[in-house]
Amino acid sequence: xxxxxxxxxxxxxxxxxALDNVSLEIPxxxxxAVIGPSGCGKTTFLRCLNRLIDTMDQVRVxxxxxxxxxxxxxxxxxxxxxxxxxxxxxxxxQVLPMSIYDNVAYGPRLHGVRRRRDLDGIVQRxxxxxxxxxxxxxxxxxxxxxxxxxxxxRLCLARGLAVEPEALLCDEPTAxxxxxxxxxxxxxxxxxxxxxxxxxxxxxxxxxxxxADYVVFLYxxxxxxxxxxxxxxxxxxxxxxxxxLEGVIS
Amino acid sequence: xxxxxxxxxxxxxLMVLSTxxxxxxxxxxxxxxxxKGAGALSLDMITRxxxxxxxxxxxxxxxxxxxxxxLLGLGATACAALLAIPVALYLQHDYAGRRRWANLVRMxxxxxxxxxxxxxxxxxxxxxxxxxxxxxxxxxxxxLTLVELPIMARAMEEVLRxxxxxxxEASYSVGATRWETMRAVVVRQALPGLLTAxxxxxxxxxxxAASVLFTAGYTDHLPRSxxxxxxxxxxxxxxxxxxxxxxxxxxAYAAAFLLLxxxxxxxxxxxxxxxxxxxxxxx
Amino acid sequence: xxxxxxQGSRLPGVDxxxxxxxxxxxxxxxxxxVGSGRLLRERFSAALITLxxxxxxxxxxxxxxxxxxxxxxxLRQHPLPELVTGTVWKPLAGQFGFWPFILGTLWVxxxxxxxATPVCLLTAVYLAEYARPSTRALVRPxxxxxAGIPSVVYGLFGVLLIVPFLGDDLAPFxxxxxxxxxxxxxxxxxxxxxxxxxxxxxxLMVAPVIIAVxxxxxESVPAGAREASLSLGATKWETVKHVSLxxxxxxxxxxxxxxxxxxxGETMAVLMVVGNVAQSPRSLFDPAYPxxxxxxxxxxxxxxxxxxxxxxxxxxxMLLTVVLVFNLLAEAVVWARKRAGQ
Numbered sequence: 001x002x003x004x005x006x007x008x009x010x011x012x013x014x015x016x017x018a019l020d021n022v023s024l025e026i027p028x029x030x031x032x033a034v035i036g037p038s039g040c041g042k043t044t045f046l047r048c049l050n051r052l053i054d055t056m057d058q059v060r061v062x063x064x065x066x067x068x069x070x071x072x073x074x075x076x077x078x079x080x081x082x083x084x085x086x087x088x089x090x091x092x093x094q095v096l097p098m099s100i101y102d103n104v105a106y107g108p109r110l111h112g113v114r115r116r117r118d119l120d121g122i123v124q125r126x127x128x129x130x131x132x133x134x135x136x137x138x139x140x141x142x143x144x145x146x147x148x149x150x151x152x153x154r155l156c157l158a159r160g161l162a163v164e165p166e167a168l169l170c171d172e173p174t175a176x177x178x179x180x181x182x183x184x185x186x187x188x189x190x191x192x193x194x195x196x197x198x199x200x201x202x203x204x205x206x207x208x209x210x211x212a213d214y215v216v217f218l219y220x221x222x223x224x225x226x227x228x229x230x231x232x233x234x235x236x237x238x239x240x241x242x243x244x245l246e247g248v249i250s
Numbered sequence: 251x252x253x254x255x256x257x258x259x260x261x262x263x264l265m266v267l268s269t270x271x272x273x274x275x276x277x278x279x280x281x282x283x284x285x286k287g288a289g290a291l292s293l294d295m296i297t298r299x300x301x302x303x304x305x306x307x308x309x310x311x312x313x314x315x316x317x318x319x320x321l322l323g324l325g326a327t328a329c330a331a332l333l334a335i336p337v338a339l340y341l342q343h344d345y346a347g348r349r350r351w352a353n354l355v356r357m358x359x360x361x362x363x364x365x366x367x368x369x370x371x372x373x374x375x376x377x378x379x380x381x382x383x384x385x386x387x388x389x390x391x392x393x394l395t396l397v398e399l400p401i402m403a404r405a406m407e408e409v410l411r412x413x414x415x416x417x418x419e420a421s422y423s424v425g426a427t428r429w430e431t432m433r434a435v436v437v438r439q440a441l442p443g444l445l446t447a448x449x450x451x452x453x454x455x456x457x458x459a460a461s462v463l464f465t466a467g468y469t470d471h472l473p474r475s476x477x478x479x480x481x482x483x484x485x486x487x488x489x490x491x492x493x494x495x496x497x498x499x500x501x502a503y504a505a506a507f508l509l510l511x512x513x514x515x516x517x518x519x520x521x522x523x524x525x526x527x528x529x530x531x532x533x
Numbered sequence: 534x535x536x537x538x539x540q541g542s543r544l545p546g547v548d549x550x551x552x553x554x555x556x557x558x559x560x561x562x563x564x565x566x567v568g569s570g571r572l573l574r575e576r577f578s579a580a581l582i583t584l585x586x587x588x589x590x591x592x593x594x595x596x597x598x599x600x601x602x603x604x605x606x607x608l609r610q611h612p613l614p615e616l617v618t619g620t621v622w623k624p625l626a627g628q629f630g631f632w633p634f635i636l637g638t639l640w641v642x643x644x645x646x647x648x649a650t651p652v653c654l655l656t657a658v659y660l661a662e663y664a665r666p667s668t669r670a671l672v673r674p675x676x677x678x679x680a681g682i683p684s685v686v687y688g689l690f691g692v693l694l695i696v697p698f699l700g701d702d703l704a705p706f707x708x709x710x711x712x713x714x715x716x717x718x719x720x721x722x723x724x725x726x727x728x729x730x731x732x733x734x735x736x737l738m739v740a741p742v743i744i745a746v747x748x749x750x751x752e753s754v755p756a757g758a759r760e761a762s763l764s765l766g767a768t769k770w771e772t773v774k775h776v777s778l779x780x781x782x783x784x785x786x787x788x789x790x791x792x793x794x795x796x797x798g799e800t801m802a803v804l805m806v807v808g809n810v811a812q813s814p815r816s817l818f819d820p821a822y823p824x825x826x827x828x829x830x831x832x833x834x835x836x837x838x839x840x841x842x843x844x845x846x847x848x849x850x851m852l853l854t855v856v857l858v859f860n861l862l863a864e865a866v867v868w869a870r871k872r873a874g875q
Contacts, residue, residue: 052760057666080251084766094761097779106775107765110254156761163765258770265659268652269672272744275737276679279690286693333585340586345579355590357864362593364791364860365853366798368825372832372849373596376603399589427575450681457683460800460825464832487685488801491692506689513681521674 003028004049004167004197009063011044011053018044021063022223024216031189031198033212033229035205037249041221042201046169049199050086051079084111087160087196089170093152095144096159100136103144103155107163122162130158130188150181157188167197174207186211205245209233217241280510287507290500296508300470300501304481304490307470308497312505315486317472321387322482323456326394330402330455331448333395338406342436344418344428356407362400368460370396375464388476390466394455402451409443410436446520453516457509459484483509597853604847607840616847622811629844631851633811637728637821640814641803642796644732645739649796650789653740657747657788662773680741688805691734696806700725704818716816723818726808731821734806735796743792750784751777783870787863794859798852800825824848 004026011019019041026032034042047053048065051072064071072082084107096103104123105113113119123140127133132154136147144155153173160168170189174182189198189211202208208215212229217238225232225241236242243249298311337359339345341352374393383389413436421431437444459482467479468489486505490498607616611629619630660669704723711717754777762772778785808820809830832845 050764052764055756055760055763080254080766080768083764086764088760088764090757090760092757094755094757096758096761096776098775106762107767110765110767110771159761159765169764254768254771258768261655261770261773262663265655265663268655269659269664271652272656272679272740273672273675275740276675278694279682279686279737282690282693283686286689333589336582336585337589340582345582351590355586358590358593360864361857361860362589364794364798364856365593365596366800366825366856368798368800368828369596369600369849369853369856372828372846373599375832376599376846396592403589427571429575429578430571432578453681457681457686459683459685460829463829484683484685484801487689488805491689491805502689506686509683510686513683513686514678517674517678517681 003068004199005066006048007064007066009045009048009061009065011041011048011062012060013056014058017221019048019218020221022218023063024223024226026197026199027214028197029193029195030213031193031200031211032214032216033208034199034201034216034218035203035208035244036218036224037244038203040218042203042218043171044221045218046171046199046201049167049169050083050088052083052088054079084163085166087163087165087168089153089157089160089168089173091172091175093149093156093176095147095152095155098144099141100144100147100155101140103159104162107159111163123158126158126162127155129161129192130154131184132158148181150177150184153177153181153185154188157185165196167199168192170198170200172201172203174202174204205247217244219244280514283503283506283510286503287505287510290504291507295501295504299472304468304470304486304501305493305498306495308495312483312486312501312508314470314472314481315483315505316508318387318466318480319456319483321473321480322390322394322462322466323452325387325391326398326455327402327448327452329391329395330398330451333399334403334406334447334451335444337403338410339432339436341403341407342410342432344432359400359403359407362396363404366460367397367458368463371461371463371465374461378465383477385465385467385479386477387466387473387480390462390480390482391476393461393465394458397458397461398451398455401454402447405447405450406440406444409440409447412443413439442524445523449516449520449523453513457484457513459488593857597850597857600846600850600853604843604850607843607847610840616844620813624838624841624844627840629840631824631848633813634822634824634827634848635851636813637807638797638823638825640728640821641731641735641807641823642793644728644817645735645796646789646793648732648736649739649743649792652736653743653792654747654785654789656740657744657751657785658773658777660744661748661751662769662777676741676744679737680745684738684799684802685805687734687738688802691730691802691806695730695733696725698725699723699727699730699818703729707818724808724820726806726820727818728807728814728821729817731803731807731823732817734802735799738799738802739792739796742795743788746788746791747781747785750781750788753784754780783866787866790859790863790866794856794863797859798825798856800829804829824852828852 005024006026007023009019009022010017022045034045036042044053047056048061049067049072053059053061061073063073065073067082067085071077072079096106098106101123104126105119108119108122113122124133124137127136132151135151136142136155144152147155153176157168174185177185186207189200192198193213200208200211209229214227215229215232216226217224217232217240219240225236225238232241233245236245240249292311295311296316297313299313300310301307302309304314337355341356370393374389374396377392378384378386378389417435417439418431421435426434462482462485466482466485468481468485469479470481471478473480483505487502487509490502490505493499607629616629616631617635618632619628620632621628621630622633660672664672700723704725704727707717758776758780759772762776763769767775803823804826807823807826809822809826810820811822812819814821828845828848832842
């Protein structure tokens with residue numbers, strides 16, 4: 001059984017449906033690309049998985065999302081440990097207003113890692129995993145805002161990895177990066193997928209084709225089709241998927 | 251984990267308590283002033299002049315202060331609007347080509363906004379000495395205009411800035427001049443906001459005591475010209491509270507209640523205005 | 534574009550392609566020729582607008598200059614340090630010591646800020662980060678009302694409620710139980726007209742200023758920064774503490790500075806409850822005599838005493854200077870923040 005299972009998930013903003021009765025399983029330790037035209041509910045879907053949807057006003061969520069068998073929308077669910085499990089990489093890199101070191105150490109500190117030596121280890125390991133260590137190890141105390149946008153995005157990735165998540169939720173993570181930085185972030189995803197379940201929202205079809213093992217196609221809030229990447233890209237079953245892949249609708 | 255949740259709960263409780271404290275301060279003020287003031291209010295109170303002197307006479311009402319405050323407030327608001335509208339227009343990109351000047355004027359307005367009204371009173375009195383004026387309606391209007399001007403101008407500027415660039419460009423693109431664009435498009439589009447700004451400044455002006463203290467004076471009578479001294483509601487509270495006679499203090503309570511009611515009325519009106527008039531605006 | 538034009542409106546629209554120019558309707562001008570009348574009106578209005586704005590821009594300087602010129606006579610006779618540190622105020626004898634008044638102002642203002650700052654910042658955080666939109670829509674207008682209440686009404690409220698409470702209840706209680714605390718026990722019997730009464734009333738008055746500015750600053754913190762922290766498993770308060778407050782810090786400082794400036798110059802409400810005795814207060818239950826009250830109580834009356842009027846205008850100039858410096862500080866903080874944000 002895969003550890004993220006979505007059952008009949010519907011979301012309404014202000015009464016307007018944004019997601020309509022979505023049910024699927026997200027395969028473990030693979031890259032799942034969520035594709036579809038803008039405004040189709042991709043980001044909403046992602047924000048349900050770590051319940052960041054809670055921060056928005058006038059939202060109604062129904063249905064279940066099971067992570068490791070437990071419904072995260074259950075009244076007694078622990079949002080904090082859920083969010084710790086589901087790392088987030090947003091569209092625009094959001095570094096916290098502190099040093100590079102403190103950015104990475106922020107999560108572990110919250111969760112009770114106090115010893116300097118442990119923190120140093122975590123920071124080094126995570127920065128290496130996001131292949132930023134070489135570039136910043138001599139200026140860990142510098143403010144994170146001084147990094148380039150591409151570096152900031154990798155720092156955000158390192159920060160997410162530092163709390164030892166099980167999955168990474170990525171919302172168009174390369175949208176605000178230059179092509180070279182985007183490439184290095186994509187390469188990281190390929191490296192990381194052996195250890196993490198990655199859910200990648202993207203509106204770049206070619207990126208999905210390059211990276212995805214599994215594809216989810218959303219259209220106007222409706223789950224149109226999902227399946228292994230090979231199958232969906234080469235042999236779409238639904239007319240709308242075919243049109244989207246051909247670029248007739250976008 | 252339990253500690254973290256406890257901290258969360260503690261601060262959340264502190265925040266709710268703080269908010270309640272602020273709001274209960276407001277409600278307490280309204281309650282105290284209403285209870286004291288509504289009891290003191292009567293038809294005589296608002297239709298009669300005080301007899302036997304405002305400080306000692308136990309008979310009569312507040313008509314001098316009500317009329318005085320209205321004259322002062324309306325006069326000052328009109329003067330302030332005449333000055334504030336051009337300034338607010340100037341602060342738009344259309345006029346202030348070079349941003350630096352606009353920023354200087356804006357900063358000056360911010361500073362003027364912060365100047366205590368007692369300083370405006372003292373400054374106004376200095377000007378009056380220079381002009382050879384005594385405490386009078388005119389002097390009070392000058393001082394109050396200074397108090398209201400920055401409030402009104404900044405509020406208006408913000409309202410005008412909300413008018414979108416596209417709308418202005420649409421007007422320019424059919425060959426309208428800046429003045430025509432401002433008058434026919436920007437001001438019209440922003441009208442409810444501009445009126446709200448005027449109301450807001452009127453509310454502030456009519457309640458201000460420190461600026462009219464030496465400039466408008468206080469009297470038992472209604473003014474017959476701009477050069478006569480004039481009474482006002484805030485000073486009616488201030489002076490008549492200090493007397494030893496409870497009958498006279500009643501007038502102070504009534505004046506405070508009238509002021510509070512007026513301010514609440516202005517606040518409600520401006521809210522309604524925003525809703526009512528904005529239907530003419532392009533959304 | 535979402536732009537809709539009401540029928541018959543003279544507004545040129547964005548997507549209503551060949552829009553009617555504003556003046557054409559009245560048949561004055563054709564759009565082809567800019568008539569000299571239109572040009573004249575444009576030039577004239579622009580000149581007028583610039584002129585008025587220049588005058589308003591200079592007004593601050595005019596106020597400063599006027600007060601300075603009028604306080605020159607006393608500054609010529611007594612050096613400023615002597616005036617500021619002098620403790621004796623006997624205008625008839627030509628002695629003008631401002632120290633008790635300066636001290637009185639500082640006591641009342643600082644006390645007001647000590648009371649108001651934590652409460653207001655917590656309220657602002659609550660409104661910006663925690664409150665539901667419906668709660669916010671309810672509370673915000675109420676805070677605005679608080680900002681609009683005239684100062685004499687605050688003063689009357691203080692006289693009717695706070696002064697009796699302090700004089701009859703708190704002061705005797707403090708005398709009995711807090712005798713060991715020098716600032717908190719009244720030396721003699723307190724009337725209730727005291728520093729603490731002024732501080733409480735002022736705290737209420739500056740609350741809307743601080744709350745409004747602080748809330749605005751907190752709301753400008755980008756949602757993404759908050760989400761980044763939340764997504765790492767931080768609680769809401771941890772996010773506020775480490776991210777929102779840190780990002781908003783300069784603006785929050787500015788809000789408190791603005792509140793301070795507001796409190797510093799407030800006159801009538803303080804004047805009505807603070808007792809107005811020209812002495813240096815030794816406890817919160819002692820009366821004080823702040824600078825604005827000094828001006829309000831005496832200006833315009835005993836103008837025949839030499840230098841008296843000049844001394845009072847010097848007091849106004851002192852107030853003005855402090856308030857302007859604090860406002861400029863707040864302005865600089867906000868400005869630096871904007872620059873850093875770009």
